Amino acid sequence: MREAVITVKNMVKKFGDFMANDNLNFEVYKGEIFGFLGANGAGKTTAIRILCGLSTPTSGEMKVAGFDIYRETEKIKRNIGYMSQKFSLYEDLTINENIRFYGGIYGIKPEERKRRSKLMLDRLELTPYADRKIGDLPLGWKQKLAFSIAILHEPDIVFLDEPTGGVDPVTRRQFWNLIYEAVERGITVFVTTHYMDEAEYCDRVSIMDEGKIVVLDTPDALKKQFNAANMDEVFVKIARTSPPTPLPNGEGRK
């Protein structure tokens, strides 16, 4: 039996009458890359925000990194990293200033922060640009930097919400190399994406539709089950083809 770092039992989130997450049940194992897929508006971001302690579920039992989602959200936040679909670094601060800011928030001691920051910037080949403002960097660089900063405090789990949206094919692959390197350091990765080739890189994937998890398995098992050549075909067979229901007032993506 593998160790679960995320346990979700009967998770429900309602906005008024709208069921954003309809009784979700799943576990994420330590050290895996878990792909959390679904069409726009299927409820992915809602679930991620709950698991990150940013939103309270309507009902259900959930544990993240061993902590209870209702009572221990502050502990959860210390033990996870989160990269939202909207870019989350400060555009008018430099790379170094952003690193200092996030290091400070997570209570990383200055010497340790400098050590990690040097490793990170060397790895990203960004050392010569450490005093550039984030706003001046191309999107792909920003995304790689945002990911690296999200794991600067060496969390147990990192949540990535569409980290590669709009990024070119070369940079997407560089981004995934960073993900593999994080996994090798023992970080569990929870990721959403609309690129179905990226779904193939996950150890297991779940696909959501209208607030429910429809399937959850390894990419190989899903391809067999749906008699599909690749994950793109699996996705198209599962995700709805009817016009999606609009999101309720006051909540929703972007």
Add this chain to the structure above:
Amino acid sequence: MIKIENLKKSYSTTVALDDVSLEVKRGELFGLIGPDGAGKSTLMRILMSLLLPDSGTATLNGFDVTKQHKEVRHVTGYMPGRFSLYPDLTVEENMDFFATVFGTTVKANYDMVKDIYQQIEPFKTRCAGKLSGGMKQKLALSCALIHKPLVLILDEPTTGVDAVSRKEFWEMLKNLKAQGITIVVSTPYMDEASLCDRIALIQQGKIFSVDTPQQMAADFAEDLWAIRSPKLYPTAQKLHDLPEMISVNSFGQELHLVTPKGVYSAKEISDFLTDKSETEIQIQPTEATIEDVFMLFMTQHHTTQP
């Protein structure tokens, strides 16, 4: 329909467009393919007469984009990269607004937008800001079409859109093309590039190649191998040590290895991996896709300067 000659545009020290020349034919579905910061959005904004070039000329339906902006805007529909409708107006109000700006009504041009607009019409009293991603995109396209443009300019219309909605969107583009509309579209999705009549590869403000996606793929000049193994990432790491390797990249469930034409056989690569204690290796030559073309192009014109 569109004629671009020697366009140049710089923002302070950054060169966004470096002597770009290009022609787009009437009724063509034309793709602009390039990484972030390549100059795609700048080129589109100049075509829309929203931005002035430093030098060079561009005409759209015969109108000079620097001098005849009224005429240009009247015959073009534009979907910017960012959602830019009024989030606190309803679906219906946004449509009315854009129709009115162009001196027409939704009713008068309903046949133009019918196929697309019908899909979101059940939600016409909802605020645009409260729509899901796929629906926002359909509304934006409807608003861009409401004045019956001859040309559509779409800046990354499917970024952040799920795989099913993307397929629907490209079906809509095909239908619009069938009605004779010229479409210029940019995209980071390489499977979409292959749906265009012709594409231009752009990098650092320069156009490197313009052709049909089929021809570009057929012109792939190196050897390309599809490799499968139980664990792709370690296999890829080992392939980096193959002496003549040009690039190795993950492609979904397999790796694509590029080697110089005629240098290696499948057996030699397989033996190389076996020597490095890789097992259950499957290797075979494969046909290049546009994604392979693009990635080779990026490898050859690589820059580390942000």
